[in-house]
Amino acid sequence: MFRPLSIFIGSRYTRAKRRNHFISFISLTSMIGLSLGVLAMIIVLSVMNGFQREMSNRILGMVPHAVIAGDGRPVDGWQSLAEQLRAHPGVLGTAPITQLEGMLSYRGAMQPIEIKGIDPKAESEVSILGSKMVAGSLDDLEAGESGVIVGLMTARRFGLKLGDKLTLIVPELSDAPGGITPRMQRLNVVGVFKVGAELDGSLAMIHRADAAQILRWQPDQVEGVRVRLADLYRAPQLATELVAGLGKGYRSEDWSLTQGSLFSAMKMEKTMIGLLLLLIVAVAAFNIIATLIMVVADKRADIAILRTLGATPRQIMAIFMVQGSIIGMTGTLIGTVLGVLGAMNVSALVAWLEKVSGQHIFSSDVYFISTLPSELRLQDVLLVTLAALLLSFLATVYPAWRAAQTQPAEALRYE
Structure with a gap:
């Protein structure tokens, strides 16, 4: 099957074993961090949706x-x-x-x-x-x-x-x-x-x-x-x-005259917590920058050879953007799948923890809601996933541009 040169080489770089194991470690931590950030965002937003639904049903039901x-x-x-x-x-x-x-x-x-x-x-x-x-x-x-x-x-x-x-x-x-x-x-x-x-x-x-x-x-x-x-x-x-x-x-x-401020505050709280959690995703995504910069330094000779064989700067840039995007896509998709599964089962998980520990995490004598409600919404999942993918893609631009600026003669001088 025909594949563009940039996608072929970029995907090979992602799968290849590197001489520098530290680069592989940074790449793995970036992927894990991205997965955890997406996982946390989906679960937290789903729980906040559940709380808002419960409060709406209880308060606006009366x-x-x-x-x-x-x-x-x-x-x-x-x-x-x-x-x-x-x-x-x-x-x-x-x-x-x-x-x-x-x-x-x-x-x-x-x-x-x-x-x-x-x-x-x-x-x-x-x-x-x-x-x-x-x-x-x-x-x-x-x-x-x-x-x-x-x-x-x-x-x-x-x-x-x-x-x-x-x-x-x-x-x-x-x-x-x-x-x-x-x-x-x-x-x-x-x-x-x-x-x-x-x-x-x-x-x-x-x-x-x-x-x-x-x-x-x-x-x-x-x-x-x-x-x-x-x-x-x-x-x-x-x-x-x-x-x-x-x-x-x-x-x-x-009801908006008497209870509108409460639901406006809940909506604002959800927005602010979502933005704070997005910072976790951003930190993990921008770790891809460090990973790709070290990969570019490690592959200077390969870049020079590709340029000598006729590869254009745009193709070189695309190679490393593909590599970084694969890391970001893998981390995002893993986090999305785990986040959806977690949001669908968070109530059962909390009930299991209460049963095992013998302690009521949400006691009805203290909290208005004695369980941890969760409502998974498709728009939240899509928003989190697209935001993580966009941040991951943007994180690849600068290192890939640096790779495209590599001069073959300078890179091969000491090889």
Whole structure:
């Protein structure tokens, strides 16, 4: 089979045994370093994708994707509004919601809390609350019973159990000199949920009718309708579309207003860690420069003979670029294969280490996530692989150019 001279000689140089074993050692370490760098990048990016997925599922499974509310007034007949919203192709589910801010008080201890008035029968359409109950049931929330479902962190902070009585303090506008008076409501703990996020200590649920009573509304009035979206990352645009389709008298809010900074920070963190790990790949790739410079010095006589036989400087340059690229490609492909296998099995590996050591690396009492999640994405693998190949190729240019500048007469003078 015909092969270009540069590829033939470059590949022969890669396979040939060298007189200088130190050059072979440097070449091997460059390949290993490149493999480890690519391996680390793929696994770390996959784990960060897994954490982002878990946080999205947990937090955005509890926080409304978007809320369509009345503009300065409660909504009457939320069922008809929910039907109109459900007709939009981007809406997967709807449920009524009323949101309050207040303080929980129990035996002299207090904490701020966000209260959501919900309909237990419709809540499963828009949230994962029903599947995250660790005590009690979502169906235990009944109108007029003043029941409340609190997060696990709140329950632990107060030492609560089912049946305990809490006091909810909600500020209310009044004609008093201060302008605001506290309104108190006794609540019975009927359930405890755990989603594994900060929401376990800042969120509580009551029945929508009880929320209406606290706000002095009619029993069937709610603040608005909560919607679950097919594409939650388009929530601001979809919420605006939904309000525009309803006409005047409605406003919208979405999860990006309350949780957007968290997910922006997670995205920035992934980007910065990826750049830091890319430096490891760059260091390993640029070790190829040292390898090729020493190879060029070792092959000065061979270069001179090839030039004498008619090889052009461009062909000489291509020979050493081929040799360096083979080293880079081999290291990158090995690292990619090992990285993909590692990312697919990292959760099982951590579970095995916990079993062997008898220690919980991610204890559920300390961390929100008790396992090491991983989500392998094709675009991450391609980006890491292409970046490593590009750095490896760029690392060959200078040594190959130096080889092409070799003068046959100078190289053979002392041979």
